[in-house]
Amino acid sequence: MSVRNLEHLFRPRSVAVIGATDRPGSIGSLVMHNLLSAGFEGPVWPVNPKHPTVAGLQAWPDVDTLPEVPELAVICTPAVTVPGLVQALGRRGTRAAVVLTAGLKARERPDGPTLEQRMLEAARPYLLRVLGPNCLGLLVPGVRLNASFAHTHALPGRLAFVSQSGALATALLDWANSRGIGFSHFVSLGDSADVDVGDVLDWLASDPATRAILLYLESVQSARKFMSAARAAARNKPVLVVKSGRAPEGARAAASHTGALAASDLVVDAAIRRAGMLRVLTLQELFDAAETLARARPLAGERLAVLTNGGGAGVLAADALALAGGRLAPLAPETLAALDRALPATWSRGNPVDIIGDAPVARYTAALEALLAADEVDAVLLMHAPTAVVPSAEIARACLPLVQQARKPVLTCWLGGDVVEPARQLCAAAGVPTYDTPERAVTAFLQLVEYRRNQDSLLQTPPALPEAPRRDVARAADAASADGAAAATARYTAAADRPAARAMLQRVQAEGREMLSELEAKAVLEAYGIPTVPTRLARDPDEAARCAQALGFPAVLKILSPDISHKSDVGGVVLGLQDAAQVREAARAMSERIARVRPGARLAGFTVQPQVRRPMARELIVGVSQDPVFGPVILFGQGGTAVELLADRAIALPPLNMALARELVSRTQVAKLLGAWRDHPAVDAQALHAVLVRVSHLVCDLDELAELDINPLLADEAGVIALDARMRVRAGQPPAASRLAIRPYPKELESLHPVDGQQVLVRPIRPEDESRLRDFYASARPEDVRLRFFGPRREWAHSELARYSQIDYDREMCLVALPVEAEGHPSPQAPLLGEVRALCDPDNREAEFAIQVRSDWQQRGLGRLLLALLADHLRRRGTERLVGMCLRENVGMARLARSLGFEVRDAGGGVMALRLELGAGGHLPSGSAAQELPSSLF
Structure with missing residues (x-):
């Protein structure tokens, strides 16, 4: 880049x-x-x-x-x-x-x-x-x-x-x-x-x-470069995309449902969304969206109020909104009362707010004031059809001061031609978005909604994925009931056993196979804390009967064949077997059927498992596929045997956290069934989201993985459990870590260090550290804050803290220090002791950095340690120099910088410029004996 x-x-x-x-x-x-x-x-x-x-x-x-x-x-x-x-x-x-x-x-x-x-x-x-x-x-x-x-x-x-x-x-x-x-x-x-x-x-x-960037894309060549640049640009200004090639090229042959469902255009959608950009479908929408996003106030919610002087126009707007999945604002009693006082008795008394065709200017302004004051209204669409009562331009002149003072977005729609053109021109001159049809206005509002959602993905603050030591997980699982429900709840917090999972995949590769057996696939899932139903391998019908006897009835019997991926397609799954005799007979019949319908298929045996009794569970699918441009993608949707026919799925790029997993689920139709309805209690959402994050960890860790299907994944109020899984490994050498479009959390940079008698964990910052970062800044002495930010600060906005905690690990780095407890890891409430951050330019020539240490941890060697670790990281990634600024009065910082090899010069304006070449001679010494960094560089 x-x-x-x-x-x-x-x-x-x-x-x-x-x-x-x-x-x-x-x-x-x-x-x-x-x-x-x-x-x-x-x-x-x-x-x-x-x-x-x-x-x-x-x-x-x-x-x-x-x-x-x-x-x-x-x-x-x-x-x-x-x-x-x-x-x-x-x-x-x-x-x-x-x-x-x-x-x-x-x-x-x-x-x-x-x-x-x-x-x-x-x-x-x-x-x-x-x-x-x-x-x-x-x-x-x-x-x-x-x-x-x-x-x-x-x-x-x-x-x-x-x-x-x-x-x-x-x-x-x-x-x-x-x-x-x-x-x-x-x-x-x-x-x-x-x-x-x-x-x-x-x-x-x-x-x-x-002010805004408009893209027409036909293809993306370097996914990681594109994503880093797009995410950086989208934080600064609207980036809008028209991408050609939306029509599917046809389902390709794949070893999994996910491979067939993850069409490339869906992946592009996921990438655009993840980068905080907005995708539109036509060039007309591209320019409409550019004007809307550039001119409209920021949107705080998704509820629209429609104000119109014509019932028909209001219905058209409401229909367009409903058909596109938008929301009309339900008007509160207080808002209805305010409108009653301003409007004639014949007004619509609902949303759309029809103020009747004979509405004078005062009726428009009164209704608009009421809607702008309503807490339940997030945006207003003001529509007007020309009448002989009052010229459109007069209405525009009267309403524009209210619109310009409003804290919520107001869009206008002037229906007609030359008669309403003066009103359109007045709105355009005032910087107010204006459209000529209800449908275009509603589309523009929905673009605001979608853009806000995508931007929120850049500013969200996810909770951390709960983790428990594996010994505690195993104890909880052993105590769980045989049907797996309690085990699912207990085990979704398990820590990953990466070496065991990688060894399994590499063994399959060494044997020249691509497909893992069901037992092997479930073993990999278990290594990542994803609960699965107990499953045993049987070589023949008699052994299958003995396994079922041990596991309990009713039982499920499946074929085990490296040549058959979708077992139910050939009658390779039998449910509800009540005793050993039924299991034995089902296995014999299954062998005969496979020999008849798939004579060339190898039959390695059978898998036996207890039939899970989860009558209120929803059948879901979680999968992984490989996109030729963006690399691994994660799929979620409605599961079962008809998954490809229903095609209810959403796609996301890894890595995921809990907030991104929740957003992925929300983009499917089956999400509506996950809440409580009739006699169905709500699904354990945290357990479901945790499985998606676990799958994301698996994807990021295991280069050997090519495809994964967990189908069905049962989810109910007791948790989640994988009934079946299929997994395919790559043939040949795995690609480099750059296969991921977004660089995942660099766990390899975590390290433990003794600092002044206390064990400290230094690691890259995570998105869920926002609250820690807020407390860290809030507890700092005013003098430390002034030296860090070159002025006094009292508050830090969520958007600013999110930007500081949600970094692009491919072009920036922030290392934080946390105290370590006796168990060897920080507690969930552990505070930040210090941070050092650097932002590299796109050429990786220069990194600008800042450092701050908690007031009571200064003069203990922590700042020197953080700066040394950051410099070493930048040197390894090929960054040429490290630069920063400090106030001229910060003589301690300047003195320390000189002792560490920085060139320090007066940059004017009361500021000193600090520069360190990161070549062979630019190594920062580590250790705690030297003077502590007392403040900040930036």
Whole structure:
């Protein structure tokens, strides 16, 4: 991930056009025309060896003869010339190029590299960044740059548009111009050989001229890079996505239900949601959403009130909301009373609030005031159909002051054409979202809802997954009843036995198998604390009868075959066997049936288990599949034999915590059945969510895992239990940990250290540490807070604390210290003793850090330890330098920094700049003998 040298691409001071020409209709001619007619203020140098002038400007025969080094080069020459030109530009000092040329996937000889590979090899030594090849180019209206062959210029604005399709980009540019929509950046990525969507997202995230980022995606090449950039950008501003390829390509052959259900478009949805972005379905919705999110107040809830002067329009809005799963606000008695006082007796007395077609201005403002004051209303949709009673513009002028002062979002809908256009213009000028139909207005509101949910996933504070030592879990399980209900409740808190699970998968791989047996799959689940029904292996019918006798009746009998994945499809499952004779006969009949319907299948025996009596349980499925781009994904939904037919499922990217697991469950239809209804008590939600988190841990830990199905997973008020499981391992060597689109919690950074006679655990911060972090800051001395934050602080908002505790481990790190008790681990109430955090730039060249130690733990060596561990971590990940700032008065900090090898210099403004090179000579000594860090660096 890199923004290195992108300033030369997006803010160049000079441009060279290589392949510039006056030939009508050629790319070189169009680029020259666009650059000059856009009014680019820097020099434009055409390069053409055959003509002395191009577009009235002196032309230069080659790169080496240019009068100065061009900051940006636009290449329009044949594909075969591009690698040599890039090398010449890099040698001359150019650091960015736009390659419009197509055809670089070709090879000059069959066994040689592609032209694109040669181009990248030529650019690499010079860190020359390449946009394209095969792209439309880019437009930056703010600097009057049109380095493209688009047919028109872009209007200036605050929306950035990034597209993987050049043809669509030109059509959209024309469409946007016709509607007066402007852009800060308009970028065509083309083949993304170097500069890709992640790089551009990183650049735009910190660009002050960009209010929102709009993406048109066709594919994602590097999932982890994309996710890190998208999450960082979405924390700063709205990021909206149109993704093509929504239609399923057809179910692929898979060894599990999950493999068939986890269609790639669902995975893209999950990735967009997890990153805090918003996905829309059409280009029209893309711009509607951009205006809505940029203009509307933040949404606190999901209940909408509709205010209208026409019953029909109100019904249309209510229908659109209901059909899309939205919620009308139920009006409280106090709100109804306030509306009764303001409206005629014939008003609708409900939501939508129909104030009747003859409504004057005062009726609009009174009703709007009542709804804005109502606690049960989270947003208001103000609709108006033109009448002869009062002009629409007068209503808009009267309502706009209320809308602008409101603490909740208000959307407006002016139905009609020219008559209501003045009202629309007034709203637009005031920054109030406005739409021309009820359906578009409702869609915009639902986009606000979805965006809020996605942003909440970036700001949620999950509870920690409860863990108990394995000896306590085993004792609880031994005391549980035979049907597994109590065992399920007792065992969902079990700590993972990773070595045992990995050994099982590796043994299966060593034997040349892909599928685990049911017993092996359940053993892996048990190693991760996921409760399963007791299961035994029987080699023949007589042994099956003996196993059933030992386990108890009624019994369940299943075939055990490496060649049959879905056992029920071939009659390989029999339930409700009441005695040993029935088990024996069922096993014999099953053997004969398999030999008849699947003559080539190997039969390794049978599995026997007691039939679990859970009459109120819901059948669910939890699974894992591999997406070719985003890696492992977790699936949850309604289970049973008809799971693929029902297709009620939701997808999430690991890693999960309890809050994300709860959100995953909520996105399914079966979630409605998990609460109490009729005689069914509610499911133990914590046990269910814990299983999802356990599966997430399993996915993150075990590279060998390819697919997993737990189906059915029974869930009721007593807990959860897996009745059946199938698991497939990867063939060959497992991929690196980067297979995960989001880097999981780096447990390998946990370490125990003695500090001044006390055992301390140092580990990366977790999302569930938010409350600890709040207490840590609140208990600090005012002087420590001032030195840390360069000013007094009394409160820390949830959004700020969530950002500090929910970090992207792939590009930032925060290590925290907690006291360790006699049992060898911190208690759930253990406070933070100190923290050190660093944020790396996207190029991993520089990390900016801050450190703070609890007031009563200063001067004990903890700060030195934290800083040393952080520096070692950054050095291992290849970060080049560590930098920070401290107040000039913080002489102790400056003195300590010098003793640790930092360069300390006066940066002006009462601030000292601290810098440590993390090469061979930049090692921080550890130990507690040296002076303690008394304050903060940042």
